[in-house]
Structures are given as structure tokens and as C-alpha cells.
Amino acid sequence: METVKVSLKGDVREFEKGVSVAGIAKSIGMGLYKAACACRIDGEVRDLRTPVEKDCAVEILTFDDPDGKHAFWHTGSHVLAEAVRHLYPDTKFTIGPAIDNGFYYDLDSETVFTPEILEKLEEEMRAIVKKDQPITRYTLPRAEALKKMAGNEYKEELIRELPADAEISFYEQGDFTDLCAGPHLMSTGALGAVKLLNVTGAYWRGDAKNKMLQRVYGIAFPKKAMLEEYLTMLEEAKKRDHRKLGRELGLFAFRDEAPGFPFYLPKGMVLKNTLIDYWREVHKRWDYLEISTPQIMRRTLWETSGHWDHYKENMYTTVIDGEDFAIKPMNCPGSILVYELEPHSYRDLPLRYGELGLVHRHELSGALHGMFRVRCFTQDDAHILLTKEQIKGEVVRIAQLFDEVYSLFGLHYSIELSTMPDDHIGSVEDWDVATAALADAITSIGKSYVLNPGDGAFYGPKLDFHISDSLNRTWQCGTIQLDYQLPGRFDLEYVAEDNEKRCPVMIHRVVFGSIERFIGILTEHFAGAFPTWLSPVQAVVIPISEKHVAYADSVAKTLQAAGVRVECDTRSEKMGYKIREAQLQKTPYMLVVGDKEAESGTVSVRSRRDGDTGAVRIEDFARAIREEIDTKAL
RNA sequence: GCUGUUGUAGCUCAGUCGGCAGAGCACGUCAUUGGUAAUGACGAGGUCGUGCGUUCGAAUCGCAUCAACAGCUCCA
Numbered sequence: 001m002e003t004v005k006v007s008l009k010g011d012v013r014e015f016e017k018g019v020s021v022a023g024i025a026k027s028i029g030m031g032l033y034k035a036a037c038a039c040r041i042d043g044e045v046r047d048l049r050t051p052v053e054k055d056c057a058v059e060i061l062t063f064d065d066p067d068g069k070h071a072f073w074h075t076g077s078h079v080l081a082e083a084v085r086h087l088y089p090d091t092k093f094t095i096g097p098a099i100d101n102g103f104y105y106d107l108d109s110e111t112v113f114t115p116e117i118l119e120k121l122e123e124e125m126r127a128i129v130k131k132d133q134p135i136t137r138y139t140l141p142r143a144e145a146l147k148k149m150a151g152n153e154y155k156e157e158l159i160r161e162l163p164a165d166a167e168i169s170f171y172e173q174g175d176f177t178d179l180c181a182g183p184h185l186m187s188t189g190a191l192g193a194v195k196l197l198n199v200t201g202a203y204w205r206g207d208a209k210n211k212m213l214q215r216v217y218g219i220a221f222p223k224k225a226m227l228e229e230y231l232t233m234l235e236e237a238k239k240r241d242h243r244k245l246g247r248e249l250g251l252f253a254f255r256d257e258a259p260g261f262p263f264y265l266p267k268g269m270v271l272k273n274t275l276i277d278y279w280r281e282v283h284k285r286w287d288y289l290e291i292s293t294p295q296i297m298r299r300t301l302w303e304t305s306g307h308w309d310h311y312k313e314n315m316y317t318t319v320i321d322g323e324d325f326a327i328k329p330m331n332c333p334g335s336i337l338v339y340e341l342e343p344h345s346y347r348d349l350p351l352r353y354g355e356l357g358l359v360h361r362h363e364l365s366g367a368l369h370g371m372f373r374v375r376c377f378t379q380d381d382a383h384i385l386l387t388k389e390q391i392k393g394e395v396v397r398i399a400q401l402f403d404e405v406y407s408l409f410g411l412h413y414s415i416e417l418s419t420m421p422d423d424h425i426g427s428v429e430d431w432d433v434a435t436a437a438l439a440d441a442i443t444s445i446g447k448s449y450v451l452n453p454g455d456g457a458f459y460g461p462k463l464d465f466h467i468s469d470s471l472n473r474t475w476q477c478g479t480i481q482l483d484y485q486l487p488g489r490f491d492l493e494y495v496a497e498d499n500e501k502r503c504p505v506m507i508h509r510v511v512f513g514s515i516e517r518f519i520g521i522l523t524e525h526f527a528g529a530f531p532t533w534l535s536p537v538q539a540v541v542i543p544i545s546e547k548h549v550a551y552a553d554s555v556a557k558t559l560q561a562a563g564v565r566v567e568c569d570t571r572s573e574k575m576g577y578k579i580r581e582a583q584l585q586k587t588p589y590m591l592v593v594g595d596k597e598a599e600s601g602t603v604s605v606r607s608r609r610d611g612d613t614g615a616v617r618i619e620d621f622a623r624a625i626r627e628e629i630d631t632k633a634l
Numbered sequence: 635g636c637u638g639u640u641g642u643a644g645c646u647c648a649g650u651c652g653g654c655a656g657a658g659c660a661c662g663u664c665a666u667u668g669g670u671a672a673u674g675a676c677g678a679g680g681u682c683g684u685g686c687g688u689u690c691g692a693a694u695c696g697c698a699u700c701a702a703c704a705g706c707u708c709c710a
Contacts, residue, residue, distance in 0.1 A: 104705095116637075200705030201637025208707045212637055215705070243702095247645080256683075256701050359710090364635050365701090367708060379710065436687090455709095464710095476710060513710040545667040572667075580671035594669060604670080612670050 007057040022048040022186055023373065025060050034190065035222070036060050038183040047071075047183035049137050063222050066085045072530065073098035075135065075185040076194060077105045077219040082176035083124035084216075086107075087117075094154040094204060094213055101472070102219030106202055108154065113214050118196040121216070125194045132189025133174045139167040145179065151554060154204065155179050195229035240470035242368040242523035249528050249585060251519070251536070252371060260368045260375035262516055267536035270565065272515055274534055276356060278632070279380050279512070286401050288354035288382055293334025295358065299324035304489055305333040306425055310458045314361045331357035332483075332508055335383035336490050344494040349504060350386035350394050356515075357381045363451035371520035372475055378515040383496075384507040385487070386581040391434075391505060395441035395463070395480060398509050402465055402478045405511050410634050411525060414474065415447060417463040418455035424486045425459055434482040435461040457508075459485040470524040477513035477521065529586040529608060540582045541568045541603070544575050544594035551598040555591060555618055562622040566627070583608055589625065 002017040006024060015024060019251045021041070025048065026033040039046050040059040045067045052058065061068035077096035080103070084091050111117065140148060142159060145168040149155035158179060161630055162168060171180045173188055185191070195218060202215040202472030221227045238244070240340060246252045251268035254261075264272060280290070296318065302308040307315065307329065316327040328334065335353045344351065360376045367373055386394055406413050417439055420431045442449050449463065456462055465478030483506040493501045512518035522530065533539050543552035549570050556568040569578045575592060582590045591603040602615040616624075 110639075198704055202706045203636080206706075208636070212706075214637070217705080254702085259701065361709085365710065366635060366706085368702090373709070377710065381710095479710070486704060508709065517710055542670085544669060547667075567635095574666095574668055574673060575670065576668085577672055578670095583671055590670080592670060596669085606670055 003284075004052050005055040006052060007055075009059070017053060018051045019058070020049050020051055021046070021058055024052070028060075032060060032062075035062040037063055037065070037185055037190075038071035040067070045070075045183065047137065048186055056149075070098045071183045071185060072191070072222075073103040073220060074180075074183070075188070076191060076209040076218055077103035077190055077193060078171065078173060078176065078178055078180070078184065079125050079128050079194065079220075080105050080121065080196070080216060080218055081178060081256075082174055083121045084129055085176050086124055087120060092152050092154060095158075096178070098381050102197070102217060103111075104202075104215050104217045106204070106215050108204075108211070108213050108215040113199045113216055115199075118199060118216065122194065122196045124432060125196075125218075128174065129191045129194060130189070131174070132187050134187045135171055135173040135184050137169060137171050139169045139183070139603075142166065142168060145170075148177070149179055149564075190222065190576045191220050192222040193224040193250060194218060195227055195231070234471075239396070240524045240527045242372075242520040243467075245523050245528040246520075247549065249523075249536075254370075259365065259627075260363060260373075262371060262374055262376070266518070270536040271519060271530070271534060275512070275515060275518065279356070282401065282405060283354045283382070286352075288352040288396070290356075291335065291338055292355060292356045293331060293338065293357065295330070296320070296325050296327055299326060299334065300322045301333050302326050305336075305486060306459065306489060307333070310423060310425070314363070316360050316362060327360045328357070329359050329361045330381060331355050331359065332383055332486060332506070336486060336492065336506075339385055339482050339488065339492060344504075346387065346494055346496050346587070349494060350384050352382055352384045354382045356381075371516040371523075372406075372469070374514075374516050377517070379510050380512045380515065380518075382509050384509070385492070386507065387494075387496075387502070388505055391437045391482065391507075392441045392444070394447055395438060395482075398480050399445055399447065399463075400440065402511055406465070406467070406478075408632060409522060409531075410524065411467050411521070413465045413467050413477070414420055415442060415449040416452040416455075416466060416476075417442070417449045418452040418457075418462050418464060420461065421454050421456050421458060423458055424456070431461060431486045434484055435475065438463050438480065438482055457481050457483075459483045467521050469521065475513075475517060475521060477509050477518060479509065479513065481508040483508060527586075529588075531632065531634050532588040532625065533632045535586070535588050536565065537585070537587050538565045538629070539567075539589040539591055539625065540578075540587050541566060541581075541591045541593060542575055542578045542582070543568075543570060544545050544592065546570075546572060548593050548595070548598060552593050555593060558618055559622055559625075562626050563623065564625055579606065589621075591621070 003014045004017050005012050006015055021039040025036045036048055038061045039048055040061060041050060042056045063069055063072050074097065081093050081096055088109055091107050091109035094106040094108060094452045097103065142164055145159050149159060159168060167182060170177055171182060171184050173497060197217045197219060199214055199216045201212045203212055204210040219230065221230065249267060250265045251271060252265055253263045255263065260601060299308065311329060315329050318325050335355065338353060356378050358378050363373060363375050384394060419435055442463060460481055460483040462479050462481035463555045464476045466474040467477050468474050487503050487506050492504055494504050496502045541552045543549050552568050556566050560567040579590055586608055588608055590606040592606060593603055597603055597615060603618050603621055604615045605621060607613055
């Protein structure tokens, strides 16, 4: 008998050559076999059915491993497809992958998959899981694969894209067969608890020109309790939703009269202004010069910049004295006009123009999403003009500034490098150099990035800084965009050391992204309980009865004088009622004052986080909260 | 923009088969003056998103439209 040596977590065991990984798992124990979802052979994720033909290291992946989960959910999508096949046999299957949180299947069907139908499908899925059907894998050469999928133009298209000589793999369970690369579980019974979440539209191959399919989303777990825990987590996440909190906390609002255009309420305005104060402090320290450019500028400007050709769909336009003007969707051309006002020397570079620019963009109605995606927003923009030699150093400097800002809020971010899109201006060579410069700068400071091919701006590649919301969806906040095009289009110049005139490079960058999106992110990140320095109301004084109103007022005045945003709740309600309300408003400190406090010149401090923390002298409280605000403590 | 879903009081939501529009919270008045998450009584508040239609009669059925939500596409 020929054997192979298999290393399992450092433990080397011998098996018959050609043994499947499933067989190996079984030999270790039925528990592991049942929990196994996929495996890694010499570091590569594979199917449990893979025969082991040579000595190697094998790792059995369960649901606890991300790749194990992936296989688990991928099988979930096949079970969904089988259920659809049983109940709606005319449906054409397209693609059905696992995603970060579950799986989906894109279906082409005359039937509209309503929530009621999803329930029926879910029932059918449970029946399939209960039957514990074995899942088998086999391969076919292209011609036979095409024959097998005849009549399904989607699968045929996918098969034709594979190499002509490829052995094309299929997975089969019950009466359902799917073209699929795997890996998959060994049988449908392992799926445990399944749930279909919703149905949405999705274009075939992600192209809006193609037919829109129906995408059914689902999730599955090995145990029912895990599914319930997940659904509870989703409910909890909804409570952090900035749209809900924004209303409850009186921060911002939307009206039908202005879809996508936010209204800031008094408390939201305090938050916004506090962020802006902080932004000014940081940018002054990092040598930025603040400017402000007009809201509406002549069409010819946007023609020169290229926006009129490449961004017109998103621009609001108007006519002044019979001439076309555009409401700015971006701030860069304005900054360029400022740069042009006077000649510049290489000694002035990098020249950093900062601008809190209010921009308007006609976003598609379906894309609007609370403060995350609006049609009118303030970018904390900056345009930096510099020489090619200065690029790397400046990008490093910007990335450091970003890190300082995000760290202050305790935000985690991921970086994406977006490269040249189809619709672009400038030569491929320029794009290559610029893209490499960005990549180089990020790696040089020990950060890593994910490549996002073809997603750059039309004028240059960019580094995007993504931050997650309460549901783990990521939103682009910061961006650093390198631009070799605009300065040339405007014939910008600087006088170099050798007295020659040269054209500078431009960097566009935002840290918050937009104040609106950042406020949305912060609201969800803190679940509305902003750090004291950002809280619209930092402390509320609560007199126990009307007798104590005068003292409460004096406490409020003392704190006001110390620069604390304080309110005094003098309504004739019981203390418990006022505390409850202040707590629900996530006010950092509640200062309860009654006879004892009035006599001793103290306040009884209740923190929203730690509850009643006892009485302190008013001056001491003022000093402590001042310190907390000044250090911008989390 | 596309696909699906949802619009009833400021908020959260009931409203059965087409037959007088409902609750809790919030709001107002009055009483209560209190010690760390909701005091009590009374009161006011809605053209049921909007328009057109079907019907003796529409919150309820149909069509259109607006907005929101989930996702796709797009994007800070």
C-alpha cells in the first residue's frame, strides 16, 4: 500500500495515498468530521473531497475559520437554489456565492420573490437540510459542461470564459446540479439553521446595462442558537443606526421637500462646529492655509477642468445673464484659480490650500443613504501643489495626519488603492508613475492596502480610507488623490531652482471625507454617546425640587463660565424622570443638586457610563470636565 | 436610475371582510416638591404620503406619483 505523510497541526500521520481530506478528518474523530467545512492543503483552501496524493500539511477548517464559513455559506446558497428549483422550476440560476455575512443567489425568474415566497423557500430549505443529502463533485470537459447547462445562457457564458481545456467542476445534491468551483460541505445536513433575509435587484455581472436579476440573501449557522444570536445582533445594530439616532438626539433630519439634502438641528450644529474647530486646529498645525471658493462658477471653468465632459451627469447647473454656470461638485478648480492669482516659486511648495467646501452633486435617488450619502455636503478638502519629487514625502505626511485624526476617535480604517478607470484623462505612463508613488508611500510607513482596480477618479489614482458603520458596511471617508492632469489643463506654473517654469502636481485629499458622512460614522461608532468634547450638551444640572433651582442656576453659570456646554433642567418633574431623559439623550454628566449640595457647594455627579459617582465641589467638577474636554478624551 | 418592500398623530405602532380614526410615549393644563432610568388626573393632536379612479361608501381595492428602507449601479 502506497502511503502519504500528512502533517496535521505539526502531528505527522500516515494515510493511504489518495485518501480524501474528509477521510482524514473522519479518522481523527467523527466530531471533527461533522464540523469540517473545508480544508487547507499546504496553505491552499480546498474541498474536503480532495484526494491527498503526496506528503503535505493539512488543516481542517470548521465554521470558526473564515474559509470554513465561506464553504458553509456557499453550500447554503446551493440549498437555496435547490429549494427554488423545487418550487419554481422555471427559474434560471446565475451565480450564488458566499459573502462576508452569509450568501446569496442571483436568479432570473418570472416569479417575483416576495417575502411570503421567501418563507416558503426557507421551509423547503429546512426540508432539504433535514434530508441530509450527500453533496457530490465531478468534472466535465467544456463540451459536455455546455451540454449539461444547455438552455441557461448565464451558465453557458461562464463556462465559455473558462480555458478551453479546463476540467469544469460541478456539485450535485438531490436533484440539483450546479456549475461551481467549490469548496462545499459533504452533505446538506451540516447546514443546521438557515434564514432568508431579503430579496433585492442585482444586475447580471454587475453591469447596469445588463438584465436585472433577483438576488435572494440568506444566512446559515451550524446551530439554531447561533442564528438567533446573529439576528439579535442585527437588531442591536439597528439601534445604532445614525438615521435613527440623528432624530432621537436632535442632530439632523431629512424632509421630503429636499431629498438627500440634510437639515442640521441645533445639537447637530454644535457637533458639526466642534468638528470643524478641531479640523482647523489640526490643519493649522500641519501647515495648511485655509481658503474658501465660490459656490457657482462659469461653465468654461468646468470645461477646462474636464468636469463638464466627465462629471456633467452629477452637476447642478444654472443660467446667469444668459450664460451657463455650474454649482460646484468639487472644490479643486476653485483652488486652482486661487493658485493662479500670483506667480509661485519652488520655495513655496508644497503649497497646501485647505477648504471646507460645500459641494452639490446629483446622486442617483436610489443611492441616497442618511448622512452617508447626500446630495449636498461639506468636504474637508485640501489641494496641495507640489513638485514630483515631493510626492512621496507629502503622501506620507498626509497619511500620518489621517492616522492622527482617526486615532483620536478610536476609528479603525482600511486603505484601498484605486487605479485607472476606463473613463480617464492623461497618459497611461503618468498613471503608472502616480499609482506607484501612492503604493510606495503607504508601504513605506508600514501600512498595507487592498487594490481596487479601475476605481480611480478620472484625473488620477487614489488611496481611499474606509471606515465601517454599525452593520460593518464600509464607507470611504479619507481619500488621497494624485493628479497630474488638472495643473496641466490650467497651465499652472512654478519657477524652479534653475529658473525654468515647470508645472506642479496636485494632490486632492479629505480626512473626514465629508462632515456629513463623518458625523454619520461617529454617531454609529459611539452609538450616539459622543466623547464629552463632542457632545452637544456636556452636562445637565438637575435640581431635586423647585427650592433648588436657584442653586442649580448658579452651578450652570459656573460651568458656562468654564466653557462647558451645560443645561439646567428646571421643569417640575421628578428627578428620576429628568435623569432618565438625560441618560437617553446620552448626556455625559448629570449633576444632581439638592439641599446637601446647596449647603456644601457641591454637585452629585452621575456619569452616563458609571452612574452615581458621588458629590464633588463644583470647582473640582469644572476642572475635571475641562480637562476631559481639552484632552479630547474618549 | 434599476429591482423589491414600506408610508396611519411629533415618535413607535394597532386598525379583521370596504361601513363614524385607535393605543402607548411625547406635547398642553392642573395638582404633586421629590435623592439617581418614567408621579397622577384631565386635555389637545390625524384630509390615513400625494393625485386620479372603482364603489352608495376607500386608511382598506386599482393606477400613477413622491419619499423612505434593503440591495445593484454609482460615490465623499
